[in-house]
Amino acid sequence: MRLRKIKNADEILQNSSIVIKNAEMNFGKWHSYFQNQNPIYLEIGMGKGKFIIEHARRNPHINFMGFEKEPTVICKALRKIDDSINNLKIICDDAENLDKIFSEGEIERIFLNFSDPWPKNRHEKRRLTYDTKLDIYKKILNNNNKIELKTDNRHFFEYSLMQFNKNKFTFSNLSLNLHEDYDDIITTEYEDKFKEMGKQIYYVEVSYGKNETL
Numbered sequence: 131m132r133l134r135k136i137k138n139a140d141e142i143l144q145n146s147s148i149v150i151k152n153a154e155m156n157f158g159k160w161h162s163y164f165q166n167q168n169p170i171y172l173e174i175g176m177g178k179g180k181f182i183i184e185h186a187r188r189n190p191h192i193n194f195m196g197f198e199k200e201p202t203v204i205c206k207a208l209r210k211i212d213d214s215i216n217n218l219k220i221i222c223d224d225a226e227n228l229d230k231i232f233s234e235g236e237i238e239r240i241f242l243n244f245s246d247p248w249p250k251n252r253h254e255k256r257r258l259t260y261d262t263k264l265d266i267y268k269k270i271l272n273n274n275n276k277i278e279l280k281t282d283n284r285h286f287f288e289y290s291l292m293q294f295n296k297n298k299f300t301f302s303n304l305s306l307n308l309h310e311d312y313d314d315i316i317t318t319e320y321e322d323k324f325k326e327m328g329k330q331i332y333y334v335e336v337s338y339g340k341n342e343t344l
């Protein structure tokens with residue numbers, strides 16, 4: 131989806147109390163930052179934020195963090211966040227840098243919603259389920275972890291299943307037609323669009339056994 135760039139997006143982010151600047155300064159200190167010991171849930175590539183904002187609204191005892199590399203997209207999300215939500219923060223950065231921002235075990239759950247599929251083989255390294263990304267997730271996730279992935283892209287889904295399997299994640303749930311199998315789903319912007327087009331949504335939930343000797 132092409133989005134018209136917001137010219138002063140960087141300035142808007144700079145002046146927002148929701149957007150965390152110099153996020154790496156809080157490395158290893160995110161619970162102190164939130165001033166509680168509640169679990170931290172992270173959505174990588176949050177887009178315009180519909181999913182994470184609704185999650186934060188419904189679950190005030192969880193700290194939510196949205197990770198997104200495009201400032202213009204974050205500006206769109208900021209417009210939807212009102213003062214009643216105080217358990218949601220946003221970081222504008224590339225997922226490549228996650229392990230410079232979060233230390234070992236700081237994150238409990240990761241959401242990968244409609245991640246860019248990067249279908250060409252030569253772009254495999256950019257996929258959010260490529261080996262190096264999964265290594266980062268393993269590091270920053272805690273012992274009670276979960277990764278939830280949703281996509282409309284069959285190839286990316288199959289690739290991600292293979293990747294989770296190869297990297298020794300445990301599968302706890304899977305659906306080949308999420309909206310047929312479940313009710314009361316918190317949807318994303320992309321998901322709403324694909325649902326309207328009658329497309330199938332694929333879903334998988336995995337966890338990583340950090341205490342197991344493999």
Ligand SMILES: C[S@@+](CC[C@H](N)C(=O)[O-])C[C@H]1O[C@@H](n2cnc3c(N)ncnc32)[C@H](O)[C@@H]1O
Binds near residue numbers: 177198199203225246
């Ligand atoms: C296809 S959109 C999906 C947006 C949203 N999750 C949804 O389902 O509506 C993918 C989003 O991920 C962001 N993104 C892609 N690669 C990223 C990366 N390496 N780090 C951070 N964000 C990324 C893009 O900028 C884009 O906003």
